[in-house]
Amino acid sequence: xxxxxxxxxxxxxxxxxxxxxxxxxxxxxxxxxxxxxxxxxxxxxxxxxxxxxxxxxxxxxxxxxxxxxxxxxxxxxxxxxxxxxxxxxxxxxxxxxxxxxxxxxxxxxxxxxxxxxxxxxxxxxxxxxxxxxxxxxxxxxxxxxxxxxxxxxxxxxxxxxxxxxxxxxxxxxxxxxxxxxxxxxxxxxxxxxxxxxxxxxxxxxxxxxxxxxxxxxxxxxxxxxxxxxxxxxxxxxxxxxxxxxxxxx
Numbered sequence: 001x002x003x004x005x006x007x008x009x010x011x012x013x014x015x016x017x018x019x020x021x022x023x024x025x026x027x028x029x030x031x032x033x034x035x036x037x038x039x040x041x042x043x044x045x046x047x048x049x050x051x052x053x054x055x056x057x058x059x060x061x062x063x064x065x066x067x068x069x070x071x072x073x074x075x076x077x078x079x080x081x082x083x084x085x086x087x088x089x090x091x092x093x094x095x096x097x098x099x100x101x102x103x104x105x106x107x108x109x110x111x112x113x114x115x116x117x118x119x120x121x122x123x124x125x126x127x128x129x130x131x132x133x134x135x136x137x138x139x140x141x142x143x144x145x146x147x148x149x150x151x152x153x154x155x156x157x158x159x160x161x162x163x164x165x166x167x168x169x170x171x172x173x174x175x176x177x178x179x180x181x182x183x184x185x186x187x188x189x190x191x192x193x194x195x196x197x198x199x200x201x202x203x204x205x206x207x208x209x210x211x212x213x214x215x216x217x218x219x220x221x222x223x224x225x226x227x228x229x230x231x232x233x234x235x236x237x238x239x240x241x242x243x244x245x246x247x248x249x
Contacts, residue, residue, distance in 0.1 A: 009203070009233040010226060011062050011179070013037040013213035019046035023053070025217060031058040034226055035087060037211055039064040051084045060087035062179075062211075066119050068092035071102035078116065079106040086114050088179075090159060093118035093146035100153035109156065115177060117157040118150035120164065123182035140164050144171060151176055162197030162205045169206030181211040183229070199229050203236035 012034045016022040022042055029036070036059045038051055043065060054061050063086045067074045074091060081089045091103050100118065107116050120143035121130070127138045135142055143164040148171060150158050157177025160168055165178050180202045199210055212229060219225035 008032065008034050008230065009209055009237070010199075010216075010229050011035040011037050011209055011211045012216050012226065013039065013064075013181075013211055014042055015039060015213050015217065016042055017045060018042070019050050022046065022050065025222070026054060026057065026059065028223060029059075029226070031060070033230060035060040035062060035209070037062040037064050037213075040066075048084055051086060055085045062086070062088040062090075063114075064090060066090055066092050067103070068095045069099070071095075071099045074099050075102040075106035078103045082107045082114050088115040088117060090117045090119055093120055093150050093158065097149060097153060100150060100155060104154045109154065115156045117159060117177060117179060118146065118153075118155050119159045120146040120150075120168075121160070123161045140167065144168055147172060147176075157208070159211075162202035162207060165202060165205035165207045177209070178207045179209045179211060180207040181213075183210045183212045183215065199232040200236040203233055204240055206240075 010033070012029065014022045014026065014036055016025065026036060036054055038054070038061060042050070043063070051061055051063060063081050063084065065081065067077045068091060069077070074095060078089055078091065089107070091099065093100065103116060107113050121139045125139060130137070130139055130142060137145065140163060143160050144167050147158045147160065147168045151172045157179060158168065159179045159181065161182055162180050165180060168178060180197070183197065183199055183202060202210055210233060216222050216225050216229070
């Protein structure tokens with residue numbers, strides 16, 4: 001799906017328990033300043049109608065349902081999600097090659113279709129958490145392995161933490177989208193995230209889009225917090241691009 005000319009880097013997570021609170025908060029935001037993420041809690045409470053209303057208000061919506069199922073079921077779910085007119089949908093890369101290829105076939109890479117990305121390792125998980133579920137590789141190695149798989153299956157990018165972004169960017173190239181949650185300002189509490197970074201750190205590492213929840217939605221002045229994050233991200237993009245031009249000389 002074509003993006004707006006402003007191409008905002010910040011995706012605000014509407015982590016609200018119901019439709020009314022989510023829509024009231026969204027009404028305070030400007031689609032030129034941010035995109036919106038609708039996750040499992042809000043989607044379960046409010047359903048697809050809320051997603052359609054947000055799209056009709058002009059927002060690019062990231063439908064963050066992290067589909068992970070047998071290939072046919074995941075593919076049908078992605079096709080249904082794409083029909084809502086959203087900007088981006090995601091699946092768990094750990095669903096494996098057959099699932100990833102099935103969802104790519106169900107949602108072809110066209111200008112009208114949403115971006116389709118794979119979740120690598122949740123930012124709430126650390127190395128010890130992975131070891132407990134039988135994954136011996138460190139989180140960084142596992143994220144890179146899954147990013148390679150996602151890229152090989154033709155998806156548009158991945159969700160990864162800023163700590164893995166630099167290695168994934170080097171391995172996949174500039175057209176592969178990196179979406180980074182767990183964005184926190186310096187000194188801010190990590191909440192239930194383990195692998196966090198600031199907006200500038202994430203952009204410098206190669207991230208394209210930053211998912212921000214509580215630092216905006218629970219801020220005393222959410223709009224001021226959003227504008228500050230946007231300025232930080234734009235400044236980091238300018239610095240990164242300038243450094244890239246210098247390296248190519």
